[in-house]
Amino acid sequence: xxxxxxxxxFGVVAVFWCIGxxxxxxxxxxASSECIDCHTTFQPGVVEGWKKxxxxxxxxxxxxxxxxxxxxxxxxxxxxxxxxxxxGCAECHTLRPDAHADTFEHNGYDIHVVVSPDDCKTCHxxxxxxxxxxxxxxxxKNLAENSxxxxxxxxxxxxxxxxxxxxxxxxxxxxxxxxxxYYCHGTTLKVTGIETRDTDAAGELEFPVISGWPNQGVGRxxxxxxxxxxxxxxxxxxxxxxxxxxxxxxxxCHIGPDVPVFKVYSASKHGNIFSTKGDGWDFAPVxxxxxxxxxxxTCAGCHISLLVxxxxxxxxxxxxxxxxxxxxxxxxxxxxxxxxxxxxxxIIRNKxxxxxPTDFNGGLAEGYLIDANEQARRxxxxxxxxxxxHDTSWVSGFWRRFENTIRTTNEATxxxxxxxxxxxxxxxxxxxxxKENPFDEFIEKLWSDxxxxxxxxxxxxxxxGGGGDYGVFADGRxxxxxxxxxxxxxxxxxxxxxxxxxxx
Numbered sequence: 001x002x003x004x005x006x007x008x009x010f011g012v013v014a015v016f017w018c019i020g021x022x023x024x025x026x027x028x029x030x031a032s033s034e035c036i037d038c039h040t041t042f043q044p045g046v047v048e049g050w051k052k053x054x055x056x057x058x059x060x061x062x063x064x065x066x067x068x069x070x071x072x073x074x075x076x077x078x079x080x081x082x083x084x085x086x087x088g089c090a091e092c093h094t095l096r097p098d099a100h101a102d103t104f105e106h107n108g109y110d111i112h113v114v115v116s117p118d119d120c121k122t123c124h125x126x127x128x129x130x131x132x133x134x135x136x137x138x139x140x141k142n143l144a145e146n147s148x149x150x151x152x153x154x155x156x157x158x159x160x161x162x163x164x165x166x167x168x169x170x171x172x173x174x175x176x177x178x179x180x181x182y183y184c185h186g187t188t189l190k191v192t193g194i195e196t197r198d199t200d201a202a203g204e205l206e207f208p209v210i211s212g213w214p215n216q217g218v219g220r221x222x223x224x225x226x227x228x229x230x231x232x233x234x235x236x237x238x239x240x241x242x243x244x245x246x247x248x249x250x251x252x253c254h255i256g257p258d259v260p261v262f263k264v265y266s267a268s269k270h271g272n273i274f275s276t277k278g279d280g281w282d283f284a285p286v287x288x289x290x291x292x293x294x295x296x297x298t299c300a301g302c303h304i305s306l307l308v309x310x311x312x313x314x315x316x317x318x319x320x321x322x323x324x325x326x327x328x329x330x331x332x333x334x335x336x337x338x339x340x341x342x343x344x345x346x347i348i349r350n351k352x353x354x355x356x357p358t359d360f361n362g363g364l365a366e367g368y369l370i371d372a373n374e375q376a377r378r379x380x381x382x383x384x385x386x387x388x389x390h391d392t393s394w395v396s397g398f399w400r401r402f403e404n405t406i407r408t409t410n411e412a413t414x415x416x417x418x419x420x421x422x423x424x425x426x427x428x429x430x431x432x433x434x435k436e437n438p439f440d441e442f443i444e445k446l447w448s449d450x451x452x453x454x455x456x457x458x459x460x461x462x463x464x465g466g467g468g469d470y471g472v473f474a475d476g477r478x479x480x481x482x483x484x485x486x487x488x489x490x491x492x493x494x495x496x497x498x499x500x501x502x503x504x
Contacts, residue, residue, distance in 0.1 A: 026059050031109060032088025038107075039089070041201065050237040055087035060123060069287045069306060069314070074126035082122065095119045101191045101223040102208045113210065114189060116222035120230050128230075130321040137227045138343045139185040139219025145346045146355045148438075152448065153181055155439035169440055178212065184253035186217025186229060218253070242283035245300040247274065254299075256460075257453040257475050259331060261299070264460045264467030270296045290315060290388045302385055309388060316385055325382050327375040328406060330459040332451035334417065335362050335410045338369040339378075354432075360417050362410055398465065405462035409455040412480050416450040419443075419487045428494045446487050454480040 028036070040047045050056050054063075054072075061083040063073045082091055092115045097103040100112035121128040131137055143149050157176050158169030178187050189212045196206050210223070220229045233244040243249055247265055254261035265271040273296035281294040287306040288294065294301065301307065303325055306318035319325070329339045335358040340348065348368040350359040357365050370378075379399070386395045423429045423443050430436035431444070439448055457475040461467035470476050 026057050026062075026086040027084070028088055029085045029090055031090030031094065032086070034107070034109075035089035035093075038202070046237050050088070053238045053240070055239060057086070059083065059085055060087065063123075069308065070285075072286055073123045075121070075123055078123055087123075092119055095122060096224065099224040102189075102210055104194070104206065104208050106205070107202075112223070113208065114213070114223050115231075115236075116224050116226045117228045117230055118222075118224055118226040124230075127318075127320045128228075130319055131228055131230075133321045133323075133343055135323055135340065135343050135345070136218035136232075138345065139217065140182065140188060140221055140227075141219070142345045143181060143185050144188075148354060148356060151437045152439045153177075155437055155445075157181065166441070169437070174211070178215065182212075182215070182217060184217050186220030186227075187212030187215040188221040189213055189215070189223050191223065241286065245283045245288070245298055245305060246278075247271070247298045250299040256457065258456055260457050260460050260467075260470065260475070261464070264457070264464050264470050265299070267468035267470060268461075268465045270298075270465050274298060287314070287318075290385075296389075297385065302382065307385065307388075315388055316381060323378075325378055327370070327378040327382070328463075329357070330406075330456065330463060332409075332413060332455050332459075333357055334360070334451040335413055336406045336455075336459055337364060338371075338375055341368060341370055360421065362414050402462045405459055409458050409480070412484065413451045413455050415484055416447050416487060419484070419491060420447040423491055423494070426491075426494070426498075428491065443487060443490050446483055446490065450480060450483045450487075454483060 036047055060073060060078045063071070064076065064078065064083070066072070085091075090109065093111050093113075094109055095115075096119060097110040097112060099118070100114070100116075102114055103110050103112045105111075117128045117131065135142070143153070154169050154172060156169075157172045157180050159171065159173070160167055160169055162168075189210055191208045192211050193209045194206050195209050196204050198204050212220075216229045216231045216235075218229060218232045219227055221227055222229075230239075233249050234240065235243055235249070247262060251262035253259070256263055266275070277295060283294070285293055287308040288301070289308050289310060290301075292310055303322045304319060307315040309315055316325070323339050323343075326339050328336055330336050333356055337357045340357060345357070346355060348355055348357055348365050350356050350365040351363060352359050357369060359365075383395050383399065386398075390398075420429075420431075420443065424431040424433065424438075429441045429443050431438035438444055454475055454477075457470050458477055458480065461471040461476060468474075472478055
């Protein structure tokens, strides 16, 4: 028996040694060889980064031969002409040329600039289909086609000017949008023309002009009509699993104060362990083994990665549909609420007809959010990860506190909204009922601070195993309570001023 085990282990090692040896010399297609001959000079950073990637060192044919959980290609029908050589420049940038509006002739090849998820789908079909059902894939539409969110965006990004006794925020210019909200949400790409560039080595060459570019936002609308950008997490041109699993990648968009994930994680016990011990972890293996490859969760460990225990048993399957593991949507709009059923949240209407998952009293938009049974299923999935390091009493106690935090922060938001409603009803501020922006006056900004920053910080601190002082003084409960007193005092002053004016 022992002899058979030893021979079996030796055989597995030999197979992977052969794959690794072959991978070191993965053949290039003629087209990619031509790309590299030039771009080694023009963009050495791109070429050298790609050389370190799995794409450069393993052919799809070799990757398809890997069996079991370690397999990374979810489409078994990779075209034959792509199987036997490395995934190089041409394999991505000449794929499906008729589908891309930015396709142009370049040195005898039909090239497109923007590689989309539907290109990546050639090998990674399941991942792309999962991501398409993820809230992130609709991040542009969910922001740009929601009138309430647009009013908030304008109050932040719009050109500020003085109009009478008020500051008014005008239209937002495209470049400001692209480097602000749409940096993370993604831009809508469009070809607006062709330009001729005089290059040093190749003379004059023509290239498409693309509005909304550059961008790698998670909901980017691409020139083939697809949504999303795989490079938001798997940064080109290494497309590293290791990078996607480290919290710094998520930090790019989730640092706060509206979604303070990274700073809360960094201050938590999990973040402390990562900061101290993370250099010794192995972020590359698929599947990822709890306790062996890493000893505390990162963002990917909880929300995306395929995890196994040290016995090789699956803890949770890989999913690029992040909401599979999320029972609650913490981001207050204006209250925390059960997760939306659909990735396209523009279809949601609350009882007042607004495109919001809750009404201003905290009531849920019926029919658009997951039910209690689905919440319970997702909770069990998430807690199943926790149970690999914590016992039942720890996990259940943590979850009880977390759901209590959702309740109490929603109550604080309701108090703030009652004050805001009083200000609107008394005419001290002008909101939606007056067909005005509900976010551009001082008390309205105090109100939105309550749920957009402070309540969110408290919730995320609670959800992520504690973020030290972020639950109290660092944009936490202290600021939440102070905000309410500021709103009350602002209203009292307006009432006193109005009474004084009437007395005259």
